[in-house]
Amino acid sequence: MEGKMEDFQTWFLRHGGFFGEHVELAYRPLRGLHLRVSPESNLKPTFCIVSCPHALSLSSLDARADPDPFTNQFGHDAAGDPSPLSSLNLLRYFLVEQYQLGPGSFWWPYIHTLPHPSADYPFDTPMYYDDHDRKWLQGTSLARSTTLIDRTWRDEHAQGLRRLRHGNYDRYPWEIYKWAATVIASRSFPASALMSSHRCNRTSEQDGSPVLLPGLDLLNHSPAAKVTWQWTAEACNILSDHQLSPGTEVFNNYAPKSNEELIMGYGFSLFRNSSDHCNLALGAMAMARIKDVPASPPTQHAPQGAEPSTAKADQVISSPCSITGVGWVRLIHNGTDQQENKAGYLFSPGFLGQASIAFSNAREHGRGFSSTDTTLFAGSATRNRLHTACAIAMMLQKHYVDLTASNVHLPRWPHNQRQFHAARYRRGQLHILRAVTGSIVASLRCLAGLDPSWPRDKRLLRLEHILKAGPKEFLVDFRAVLHIGFGTRNAEKIRQRMLLDSAFTLWLCGLCFWTSSGSLSERAALPKRTSDWITSVQRNYGDESEIGQRWASIPASEEGRLLAESCCYIIKAAVAKNPQSIYSDPKADFGRLLWCLRVIREETFMCPDLEGRAGDETDEIMLFLD
Numbered sequence: 001m002e003g004k005m006e007d008f009q010t011w012f013l014r015h016g017g018f019f020g021e022h023v024e025l026a027y028r029p030l031r032g033l034h035l036r037v038s039p040e041s042n043l044k045p046t047f048c049i050v051s052c053p054h055a056l057s058l059s060s061l062d063a064r065a066d067p068d069p070f071t072n073q074f075g076h077d078a079a080g081d082p083s084p085l086s087s088l089n090l091l092r093y094f095l096v097e098q099y100q101l102g103p104g105s106f107w108w109p110y111i112h113t114l115p116h117p118s119a120d121y122p123f124d125t126p127m128y129y130d131d132h133d134r135k136w137l138q139g140t141s142l143a144r145s146t147t148l149i150d151r152t153w154r155d156e157h158a159q160g161l162r163r164l165r166h167g168n169y170d171r172y173p174w175e176i177y178k179w180a181a182t183v184i185a186s187r188s189f190p191a192s193a194l195m196s197s198h199r200c201n202r203t204s205e206q207d208g209s210p211v212l213l214p215g216l217d218l219l220n221h222s223p224a225a226k227v228t229w230q231w232t233a234e235a236c237n238i239l240s241d242h243q244l245s246p247g248t249e250v251f252n253n254y255a256p257k258s259n260e261e262l263i264m265g266y267g268f269s270l271f272r273n274s275s276d277h278c279n280l281a282l283g284a285m286a287m288a289r290i291k292d293v294p295a296s297p298p299t300q301h302a303p304q305g306a307e308p309s310t311a312k313a314d315q316v317i318s319s320p321c322s323i324t325g326v327g328w329v330r331l332i333h334n335g336t337d338q339q340e341n342k343a344g345y346l347f348s349p350g351f352l353g354q355a356s357i358a359f360s361n362a363r364e365h366g367r368g369f370s371s372t373d374t375t376l377f378a379g380s381a382t383r384n385r386l387h388t389a390c391a392i393a394m395m396l397q398k399h400y401v402d403l404t405a406s407n408v409h410l411p412r413w414p415h416n417q418r419q420f421h422a423a424r425y426r427r428g429q430l431h432i433l434r435a436v437t438g439s440i441v442a443s444l445r446c447l448a449g450l451d452p453s454w455p456r457d458k459r460l461l462r463l464e465h466i467l468k469a470g471p472k473e474f475l476v477d478f479r480a481v482l483h484i485g486f487g488t489r490n491a492e493k494i495r496q497r498m499l500l501d502s503a504f505t506l507w508l509c510g511l512c513f514w515t516s517s518g519s520l521s522e523r524a525a526l527p528k529r530t531s532d533w534i535t536s537v538q539r540n541y542g543d544e545s546e547i548g549q550r551w552a553s554i555p556a557s558e559e560g561r562l563l564a565e566s567c568c569y570i571i572k573a574a575v576a577k578n579p580q581s582i583y584s585d586p587k588a589d590f591g592r593l594l595w596c597l598r599v600i601r602e603e604t605f606m607c608p609d610l611e612g613r614a615g616d617e618t619d620e621i622m623l624f625l626d
Contacts, residue, residue, distance in 0.1 A: 001027050004113050008214075011109035016053035016235070017215050023049055023250060025218070030417070033113055035218050035250040043244035049227075051237040052213045058107055059191070059211040060087040063094040070094050074163040085163060087209030088184070089156045095180040095212075096172050110214040114187075117179035124267030124418045125182060127153075136414065136422035139406035140429060141279040142260045149264075153181050184210055186266050187217040192231075219252035221266065223275070227253055258328070259425040269421040269428075277330035278432040280351065280395065286358035287325035325358065327351025329396075329436050343435040346374045352388065359387045361602040363540040367626075377443050381457060383624040386447070387605035393440040394608050394619070400433040437608075445610050448622070459529060461623040463491040463500060466507050471514070471525040477574075477582045478510050484577065485570030500621045501597065504604060505567055508596045512538070513585040533625040541599050564593040 005025050012019075019025075022041035027033050035050065037043045063070040070093075074085055085093075098105040105111065115122035122128065126137065126146040137143035157177045161169055188210030213236055226241035244250060254266075256275035263269055270276075282290075328351070332344035349372060356368025361383070368384035376389045403426070414420040442451070449456025461469075467479065467489065479489045485506070486499055494503055515526065515534050526534075568590050575584045604621040 001033070001113075004109075005033065007109045008113050012052075012056070012215055015056055017056060018048070018051040018235075019215070020047055020049050022047075026249070031220065031249070032115075033218060034220055037244045037246055037248050037250060039247040041246055043240055043250070045240060045242055046228075047240050049238045049240055049250055050215045050218070051235045052215045053235045056107075056110075056214050057211050057236075058091075058095070058098075058110075058214070060091045060094070060209045063090050070097060073165055073168075074160070075165045076163065077159065078162040081159065081162070085160060086156075089160055091184060091209060092156075092177060092180045093160050093172060095183065096176050099176060099180070100171055107214070114183055115179075117176050121418070122179060123182050123186070124421070125186065126264060126422075127178060127182060129418055129422075132415070133418045133422065135410055136419050136426060138409065139403040140260075140426060141281075142264060142422075142425065145260070145264060153178060184212065188212050189216070189236075216252075219250060221254045221257075221262070222251035223253060223256065223270065223273075225251035225253040227251075258330070259421075259428055263421055263425055267418070267421070269424045271424070273428070275330070276428050276432065277328040277348075278396075278399075278429050278436075280327050280329060280347075280392070282325035282355060282358055282395075286355070286391075290324055290354050290357045325354055327354075329432065331432055331435055343439045345432075345436045345439060347376075349374060352376070355392065356384050356388045359391050359605070360384050363602075376440060381447065381459070381624070381626075383603065383605070383626050386444075386460070386622070386624050389440055389444065390605055390607045390622075393437055393444070394606065396433050396437045396440075397608055400430065400437060403430060403433070441608060441610060444607065448610055450610055458527075459625045461625065462620065463494060463503060466504070466623075467491055469527060470511075470530070474510060474514050474525075474582060477578070478507060480578060480581065481506050481510070481570060481574045481583060484574045485567075495620055501600060502563060502567055502570075504600045504621065504623065505563070505593065505596045506570065508537075508600055509567070509571070509588065509593060510582055512592075512596070513582050513588070529625050537599055537603070541602075542595065560594065560597055564590055564597050567593045567597070 005027065009019075009025060019035070020043065022038045022043055023035050024038050025033065026036045043049075071090065074090075074093075077083075095111075098107050099111055099117070102108060126134070126142060127150060129137070129146075134143070134146075137146065154174070157172075157174055160177075161172065164172075189212075191209050191211055216236060216238060219238065228239040228241055230237040230239065238252065240250065257265075258275055258277045259269040259273050260277075260279065262273075281287075327348035329345055329347050332346060352369035352373045353371040360368060364382075364384050367382045368388060373379070376385070376392070379385070414423045445451045446454035447457045447460050448462060467475070470478075482489050482494070482503060485502070486494055486497065488494060494500065511526070511530070511534055515531060568588070571583045571588050571593075575581050575588075578584075600623075604623045607620055607622045609619055
């Protein structure tokens with residue numbers, strides 16, 4: 001490596017590159033080629049660390065440069081694909097070409113210092129993991145991202161091969177193309193790095209194609225590093241914003257990144273990474289409901305003490321906030337296991353707003369989260385907000401269970417550096433999932449009255465609540481119907497038998513009869529919030545006098561019709577036993593029960609278990625009276 005370092009330094013300085021007076025090249029196997037302060041000196045603030053002239057930069061502009069542009073090697077797609085070769089793909093092929101030229105390439109002294117593509121593991125990114133390494137990614141979003149990127153890169157490689165004019169396919173094999181794509185993903189900077197240069201190309205800037213800046217990419221990442229960038233017409237410069245001790249490594253700050261982004265892009269992770277997060281994606285049905293809603297633009301988070309443009313270009317992972325139904329959640333602080341139920345957390349901007357659209361019902365509009373909301377329980381409670389919170393909690397629970405289940409296939413300890421970082425990332429994901437889920441469930445427990453230190457929100461109803469709240473005469477008839485239909489009035493047994501939909505449907509049916517057929521004093525006996533909710537339901541879901549006939553004629557799912565029919569049979573059996581029951585109303589027909597079922601399924605929502613029980617059968621439905 002010493003010979004390569006000398007060749008690079010000579011080439012770099014000869015063509016106008018600059019290292020600070022007390023900055024020197026250094027190499028360590030685990031850190032690679034990097035920059036450090038010389039052992040005899042300090043590095044003072046505002047000191048220029050390194051400067052790369054634009055003439056040494058490597059971008060798609062070089063592939064288009066006269067007199068013999070590299071782009072001449074590409075023509076029309078042999079498969080008839082009319083889309084042009086992207087600037088990013090062109091740069092990858094151009095880098096492969098420069099590698100194949102060897103010492104004949106102007107950039108060879110720089111390329112020669114990069115990891116060799118024929119090495120066993122030229123990079124520690126997941127694209128170079130073997131089967132043993134990939135075990136540590138099982139069940140994670142990083143595993144899915146790696147599969148997607150592999151497929152995307154292979155497709156883009158094939159697209160370029162189909163456009164080669166002279167069919168020189170052997171010159172651009174997949175392994176070297178993958179190497180070039182990884183180099184660009186891990187070492188490149190945004191096209192804005194050339195903004196002030198005479199080489200600036202507005203088209204290149206706008207399509208976001210990256211640029212390689214020899215010398216500047218020698219700085220590894222530290223979230224504590226404070227640096228300033230200077231873009232001039234001649235060069236790109238990095239200045240240190242704080243004093244550095246003799247012999248210490250000089251770092252850049254790539255901006256806040258999660259361990260998933262760091263591993264995917266650069267092959268390492270950070271201990272106690274305050275920017276670590278867990279990626280989230282709504283299910284296919286939820287995403288279908290929001291596919292036509294414009295996504296909020298991603299929010300850029302600049303590192304503290306650095307300019308917004310200091311981050312390296314990340315061509316591997318885009319901001320999940322810009323994709324419909326995709327986002328992330330991160331902890332605000334690293335709590336211990338004992339504190340996880342009180343852990344603070346934030347969601348990516350836009351995610352909660354999209355999720356609330358996905359989980360809205362037929363009457364809701366503008367009552368959920370906005371595109372700027374990042375917390376679940378900061379505002380006033382609504383049905384939509386609670387539905388969204390419950391759906392996210394259950395999604396996180398499932399992710400945690402799946403990830404934990406795949407742990408049984410893992411070795412006891414990591415066996416190499418790649419596995420070490422993958423294991424750290426995996427532990428971080430489990431910690432975030434456990435802490436955020438625990439905190440959401442704890443908040444739901446408070447609202448449901450299961451935390452003795454917190455008053456229950458009486459608008460939120462579980463099965464236990466509807467079995468106890470209301471006029472005594474109504475509750476007698478309602479419990480009798482449940483006992484005849486289910487053989488029990490016990491909430492836990494009804495929940496275990498998965499009869500919650502039927503129980504709430506029978507409850508709503510009885511309430512409608514109670515409020516419409518009784519005297520004013522009987523109507524007043526209902527809690528006001530329940531009475532108001534019944535009125536709202538009847539206003540939003542149909543005219544009372546036409547409900548039965550109209551809903552009996554509307555097509556419903558086979559499962560829904562069977563459930564409504566079973567409720568009809570239950571009511572008939574209860575009325576036969578007690579003709580004075582509130583359910584003896586002649587309107588208690590199939591159409592009425594189908595309407596009640598529809599309302600319950602629109603207004604209730606699934607909730608994770610709030611009492612520490614295990615298994616999917618312990619999940620329940622809840623109703624919020626708003």
